[in-house]
Amino acid sequence: MIDIVAGVDIGGTNTVTGFVTSDGEVIAEGRLSTADYAFAEDFVDALSAKIKEMLHGRDDLNIRGIGIGAPNANFHKGTIELAPNLRWKGIVPLGDMIASATGLKVRLTNDANAAALGEMLFGAAMGVKDFIILTLGTGLGSGIVVDGEVVYGHTGFAGELGHLTVVSGGRVCGCGRRGCLETYASATGLVRTVMQLLGDRREESILRDMKSSEITSRRVAEAAAAGDIIAAEALDQTSRMIALGIANSVVFSSPEKIFLFGGLAQAGDALFVPVRKYTDELVQPVFKGTFSILPSGLPEARAAVLGASALIWKEIK
Amino acid sequence: MIDIVAGVDIGGTNTVTGFVTSDGEVIAEGRLSTADYAFAEDFVDALSAKIKEMLHGRDDLNIRGIGIGAPNANFHKGTIELAPNLRWKGIVPLGDMIASATGLKVRLTNDANAAALGEMLFGAAMGVKDFIILTLGTGLGSGIVVDGEVVYGHTGFAGELGHLTVVSGGRVCGCGRRGCLETYASATGLVRTVMQLLGDRREESILRDMKSSEITSRRVAEAAAAGDIIAAEALDQTSRMIALGIANSVVFSSPEKIFLFGGLAQAGDALFVPVRKYTDELVQPVFKGTFSILPSGLPEARAAVLGASALIWKEIK
Numbered sequence: 001m002i003d004i005v006a007g008v009d010i011g012g013t014n015t016v017t018g019f020v021t022s023d024g025e026v027i028a029e030g031r032l033s034t035a036d037y038a039f040a041e042d043f044v045d046a047l048s049a050k051i052k053e054m055l056h057g058r059d060d061l062n063i064r065g066i067g068i069g070a071p072n073a074n075f076h077k078g079t080i081e082l083a084p085n086l087r088w089k090g091i092v093p094l095g096d097m098i099a100s101a102t103g104l105k106v107r108l109t110n111d112a113n114a115a116a117l118g119e120m121l122f123g124a125a126m127g128v129k130d131f132i133i134l135t136l137g138t139g140l141g142s143g144i145v146v147d148g149e150v151v152y153g154h155t156g157f158a159g160e161l162g163h164l165t166v167v168s169g170g171r172v173c174g175c176g177r178r179g180c181l182e183t184y185a186s187a188t189g190l191v192r193t194v195m196q197l198l199g200d201r202r203e204e205s206i207l208r209d210m211k212s213s214e215i216t217s218r219r220v221a222e223a224a225a226a227g228d229i230i231a232a233e234a235l236d237q238t239s240r241m242i243a244l245g246i247a248n249s250v251v252f253s254s255p256e257k258i259f260l261f262g263g264l265a266q267a268g269d270a271l272f273v274p275v276r277k278y279t280d281e282l283v284q285p286v287f288k289g290t291f292s293i294l295p296s297g298l299p300e301a302r303a304a305v306l307g308a309s310a311l312i313w314k315e316i317k
Numbered sequence: 318m319i320d321i322v323a324g325v326d327i328g329g330t331n332t333v334t335g336f337v338t339s340d341g342e343v344i345a346e347g348r349l350s351t352a353d354y355a356f357a358e359d360f361v362d363a364l365s366a367k368i369k370e371m372l373h374g375r376d377d378l379n380i381r382g383i384g385i386g387a388p389n390a391n392f393h394k395g396t397i398e399l400a401p402n403l404r405w406k407g408i409v410p411l412g413d414m415i416a417s418a419t420g421l422k423v424r425l426t427n428d429a430n431a432a433a434l435g436e437m438l439f440g441a442a443m444g445v446k447d448f449i450i451l452t453l454g455t456g457l458g459s460g461i462v463v464d465g466e467v468v469y470g471h472t473g474f475a476g477e478l479g480h481l482t483v484v485s486g487g488r489v490c491g492c493g494r495r496g497c498l499e500t501y502a503s504a505t506g507l508v509r510t511v512m513q514l515l516g517d518r519r520e521e522s523i524l525r526d527m528k529s530s531e532i533t534s535r536r537v538a539e540a541a542a543a544g545d546i547i548a549a550e551a552l553d554q555t556s557r558m559i560a561l562g563i564a565n566s567v568v569f570s571s572p573e574k575i576f577l578f579g580g581l582a583q584a585g586d587a588l589f590v591p592v593r594k595y596t597d598e599l600v601q602p603v604f605k606g607t608f609s610i611l612p613s614g615l616p617e618a619r620a621a622v623l624g625a626s627a628l629i630w631k632e633i634k
Contacts, residue, residue, distance in 0.1 A: 129471070130470050130471040130475075144569065144570075146463055146468050146470070147466065147468075147469075149464065151463050151464075151569075151570055151571075152464075152571070153447050153463070153570050153571025153572065154446070154447040154571050154572055154573035154607065154608065155571045155603075155604065155607045156571075157571055157603055157604070158447075158568075158569065158570050158571035159568075159569070159571075160568040160569075160571075160601055160603070160604075161568060161569065163568045163601040164565050164568055165483075165561060165564060165565060165599065166482075166485075167485070168483075168484070168561075175601055175602055175603075176602055177599075177601070177602075180601075244482060244485075247482060248481050248482060248565070249569070251475075251476075251477040251478060251480045251481055252461065252468075252475065252476070252477075252478065252566070252569050252570075253461075253468055253470050253475050253569075254468075254469070254470025254471050254472045254473075254474055254475035254476075254477075255470065255471055256471035282482065282494075284477055284480040284492055284494070284497075285492055285493055285494075286472075286474055286477070286492075287472065287474070287477075290471065290472045291471065
């Protein structure tokens with residue numbers, strides 16, 4: 001018998017389920033369209049059916065539980081609360097619903113906390129007791145690990161470093177406030193910086209020939225690599241903001257490692273080199289040289305499912 | 318037999334030792350002049366002699382260990398490292414030295430972490446798993462408790478919220494950088510705000526008749542209570558900065574309670590009312606109403622000794 005955990009990554013559009021072994025191998029995968037289900041009840045039925053289907057004919061598999069990464073998930077309560085990107089409104093007790101439907105142990109947390117657990121069990125954070133992972137995508141998500149445990153806090157929603165206020169009266173944020181870290185330090189933040197620079201500066205730029213809706217962090221990174229001054233400046237300013245977020249996190253929990261994950265982190269050295277330089281400048285001197293800033297050790301395409309499964313594997317191991 | 322722990326509060330000028338029972342009663346107290354000892358070895362001898370003297374004739378006492386609160390103390394290593402306010406230079410293995418001299422279990426941490434432990438065992442944080450204490454004195458110290466444990470981090474120096482960068486290019490800080498929270502949100506920060514306002518504004522103020530070296534947070538609070546416009550404005554701006562620090566801490570660990578301690582917290586409602594109002598404005602909406610901001614439950618004069626003793630009592634209990 002092979003012990004496996006179902007790792008479920010619920011996104012606004014799709015839900016991906018993977019069967020993950022204790023070594024972090026994904027031996028089966030299935031998909032659902034999250035957006036097809038107006039009611040959480042129907043989604044739970046569909047997910048249960050999908051898992052049953054994936055188990056069909058595999059008498060060699062022993063499923064130990066279901067770990068779920070989802071937006072606005074509350075680890076303590078197993079609920080999804082007021083998620084703007086999902087059709088299910090209000091507070092949905094998804095954990096209990098799936099446990100009832102399947103008879104299996106279910107755990108739920110948000111995507112970034114799942115990424116932290118995945119990094120700890122299967123990635124570059126094995127054996128690291130104190131670390132932080134920043135996921136640089138549309139927004140900035142974070143998972144914080146203190147003494148080997150993910151920080152969930154009193155509410156279950158701890159680890160919202162994307163909403164550190166870093167610029168008083170700064171950019172408008174989706175949370176309703178201004179100046180949040182993620183309005184600068186994310187793929188979206190990089191594009192916003194490009195737009196501001198295109199207004200502010202007079203240099204030629206390949207980015208002037210794109211619609212703003214076409215500009216992506218990948219295109220900015222490519223333009224910077226090709227010598228585009230505006231793109232390079234935008235990447236530099238974004239790196240500085242990521243560094244400021246790191247410096248303000250380090251005073252809190254003094255991690256040994258900080259992992260950068262997600263679309264923007266794919267820029268590689270073009271991002272890591274300036275982020276490390278600015279972090280060195282910005283961090284409180286007592287912490288200088290006490291931590292390293294590294295790329296995630298999880299493959300981008302598998303990270304969400306691995307992280308979700310790690311919720312259960314961490315309890316079993 | 319009465320079980321006791323020696324709680325030792327090492328300051329730059331004086332060292333206070335108290336014998337603390339498991340209920341947080343201080344049944345004996347002794348003092349040394351820290352500044353008299355140029356060498357840590359001599360200080361250790363003097364402290365051991367003091368404890369011996371305090372135990373003399375008290376065969377009813379069973380001493381379980383020595384807990385120490387000291388500046389720049391490293392919990393993991395039991396060392397005091399590069400403390401600017403102590404005469405002992407470099408890295409001093411004070412924990413091991415005192416353990417050798419006395420044969421007792423010794424634990425060491427910084428003042429703010431000790432305050433957090435004191436609050437947890439003997440103060441207003443009994444039974445609270447997730448909280449933060451901010452000590453508002455000359456600087457801003459902090460102790461962070463996550464799931465019932467103080468956060469020490471990889472280095473042992475975690476919890477330096479006074480050095481969150483809150484104003485880019487802001488006030489010069491003792492750490493060598495600019496814009497750290499403690500340059501605004503502390504007793505010293507309040508006085509610096511008064512000085513800037515006296516330059517910026519034209520209103521009459523009783524504070525114009527004091528030397529800047531005479532202005533204290535207490536005098537500012539008194540002037541504000543008497544209707545002084547500059548003093549009231551300074552207290553308001555300081556409250557807003559404390560609130561910003563709280564808002565930026567809440568996204569990290571989502572505490573249930575935040576305690577304010579130290580000289581500035583003595584201002585009572587004049588501080589707590591605006592701090593709560595501004596925190597409500599500044600905090601990420603998902604955390605609004607999920608935590609409370611309260612005064613410390615420890616008596617100011619006993620807090621350091623109680624907190625230091627709690628280092629040992631927490632391990633025993």
